Amino acid sequence: MNRLGRGASRWASAYGAGPWHLLGLAACFVVAGYAATRMVGAGIWMGFAVWFVGAVVFHDLVLWPLYSAADTAIRSLSRLPSRLGRARPAVVNHVRVPAGLSCLLLLVWFPLILRGAERNYRGAVGLSTSPYLARWLVITLVLFGVSGLLYAVRRWAGGRSDR
Amino acid sequence: MESRRAGRLRAGNGPPGPFRPGFWRSPLRGPWLTSVFGLVLLVGLAIVAVTGLLSYAAYEPRLPGNDTTPGKGLLGFYLFDWPTHPAWLYRVTQGTHVILGLTLVPVLLAKLWSVIPKLFAWPPVRSIAQAVDRASLVLLVGGAGFQFATGILNIQLFYVFPFSFYPAHLYGAWIFLAALAVHVAVRLPRAIRAVRSRDLRRELRTRLADTRPEPPDPDGLVPADPAPPTMSRRGVLAFVGGGSVLMFGLSVGQTLDGPLRRTALLAPHGREYGTGPNDFQVNKTAASLGVTAAEAGDGWRLAVAGASPIHLSRADLLAMPLHTYALPIACVEGWSTEQVWTGVRLADLARLAGVPPGAAEVTARSLQRVGYFGQASLSAGQVADPRSLLALRVNGADLSLDHGFPARIIVPNAPGVHNTKWVRELEFRREGR
Structure with a gap:
């Protein structure tokens, strides 16, 4: 019993976690490795590897720098008016939220909105992708419109409660 | 025999920029928020995975000429005779696979945002266990991004990937699921503890003025030097949830008949052709x-x-x-x-x-x-x-x-x-x- 306990603690200090941790991760790598051999068999492993590496870094090294820079810009711009005059409800989220949602829709549907898929799409579906840009713009306008309206209501309500 | 430089790096003063704990300042990052996103993803992705694997069975790949992934080997272990009853089953399972996948995009992005400081954790590896764990996270993050990207591009007929969709999406799914299963096994107890650490109903009543960072956590998600909050925790949840509602609401119409089909404003196959008997969605023209x-x-x-x-x-x-x-x-x-x-x-x-x-x-x-x-x-x-x-x-x-x-x-x-x-x-x- 004692020796077992000593063995376990020696293992834990050398490895950094219990043996089940290594067992689970080994199983993960075995399954993933097997699936990877299927990719090799299908002759697509090189394209797959490139896209997979791209997928690993896409959010952290491409999307995040873009949206955090945009967010910094929105925050610094929306801080300006509050320096003038008396306190108003913060405007930042009334820009940030509709802009973020609109960018989300563009991120997912850009092949339709920007017509990148036009050739395949027209051939298959028999219609053009041209309506999607207008739809996205209208949805974006509605998002900003609703957000602006909510801001107006908040300001009005805030002004009333000040009195 | 450790150089002074290595000693300094180990003490949390890694290379400058994102490797320093002070770089990450969002007062909302923390184990509670990450775990909420994680648990939503766990439920959602389980459904997306099961419906996806069912779709492969629905193709009856054991019949001559039907298999788009004949080299699947052991990965076809679960295949079964796909039934004809109920007639609407595939409509529901595959509609769920695609629409739920789209609905989860904002949650996945929010989850990735919430844990980004850990990518830059310094030192990058503290133990063998952590090194192995981080290797599995490469498969997890890459697998998620790969599956979402290929699925989303494929439904828009935007075939920019240099491989056939079927084998890439099926084999990619197994890589992702293997990493997801072990991630859940390792993290679930911690995630449940973190979710229980705060009362959701109270969070939903907490305004921006009363929003405080979560208590410091051993994983370093909570910033050492938090900025003043510009959004409440309920605001972030509403933002992400609103994104999901938007993705869902603008695409679910392509799985419906009747007037609701017109709501599919951002979905590739919810198009109107006219009012005649043959005026319904065409998949491939003659x-x-x-x-x-x-x-x-x-x-x-x-x-x-x-x-x-x-x-x-x-x-x-x-x-x-x-x-x-x-x-x-x-x-x-x-x-x-x-x-x-x-x-x-x-x-x-x-x-x-x-x-x-x-x-x-x-x-x-x-x-x-x-x-x-x-x-x-x-x-x-x-x-x-x-x-x-x-x-x-x-x-x-x-x-x-x-x-x-x-x-x-x-x-x-x-x-x-x-x-x-x-x-x-x-x-x-x-x-x-």
Whole structure:
């Protein structure tokens, strides 16, 4: 019993976690490795590897720098008016939220909105992708419109409660 | 024998920028928020995974010519005979796979945002266990991004990836699921503890002015030097949830019939063609697959191969007993629509070919010259179902060329691509030959 306990603690200090941790991760790598051999068999492993590496870094090294820079810009711009005059409800989220949602829709549907898929799409579906840009713009306008309206209501309500 | 520099780095003063704990300042990052996103993803992705694996079974890949991933090996261990009842099952499972996947995009992005400081944790590795764990996270993050990206691009017919969608999305799924399973096993207890550490109802009542960072955590998600909050925790949840509602609301219409279909403003296959009997979603036009009106015209004959081969004109088929059923057509790309089809039972054609229905499989071959699924095989169970038709009419009118004139297959609960259009040959044979 004692020796077992000593063995376990020696293992834990050398490895950094219990043996089940290594067992689970080994199983993960075995399954993933097997699936990877299927990719090799299908002759697509090189394209797959490139896209997979791209997928690993896409959010952290491409999307995040873009949206955090945009967010910094929105925050610094929306801080300006509050320096003038008396306190108003913060405007930042009334820009940030509709802009973020609109960018989300563009991120997912850009092949339709920007017509990148036009050739395949027209051939298959028999219609053009041209309506999607207008739809996205209208949805974006509605998002900003609703957000602006909510801001107006908040300001009005805030002004009333000040009195 | 440690250099002074290494000692300094180990003490949390890594390289400058994102490797320093002070770089990350969002006061909302913390184990509670990450765990809320994680648990939503866990439930959602489990459903997306199961419906995706079911879709592969629905393709009946064990029948001749049906398997788009013949090198699957052990990964086909769970395959089973795909049923024809209920007729709407594939419509629901595949609609769920695609629409739920789209709905989870904002949650996945929020989850990745919430843990980004850990990518830059310094030192990068503290133990062997952590090194192995981080290697599995590469598979987890890469797998998630790969599966979402290929799925989202594929439903928009934006084939920019240098591989066929089917093997990449199926094998990629197993890489992702392996990493997800072990991630859940390792993190779930911690995630449940973190979610219980705060009362959700209280968070939903907490305004921006009262929003405080979570208490410091050993994983370093909570910033050492938090900035003043510009959004409450309930605000972030509403933002992410609003993104999901938007993704769902603008795409779910492509799985519905009736006036709600018009809500599919940002979905590839919720289009309006008009009000006629043939004015419903086209997946592949005749022109795109090289099918001409001439070869589908009066000279067209259906070759029925079997024990007693026979050729039939469209008039011959129309003279046979015709049956009418309302059946959905449901595409792997997630869209679906129910229409009223009229045609000859496949079982009657099997009998005509001298193969008793119940034991008869069929391979349907199309006039199409290019593209995938120019032929598809149907199981004995699918042929025997009385609602499985070689359809000649839809909604009371002759099929249009784009919907498969002169004749197309329609089978209850089969994936759309197995409803072969412009059928030129039906090869019946006894099951298992």
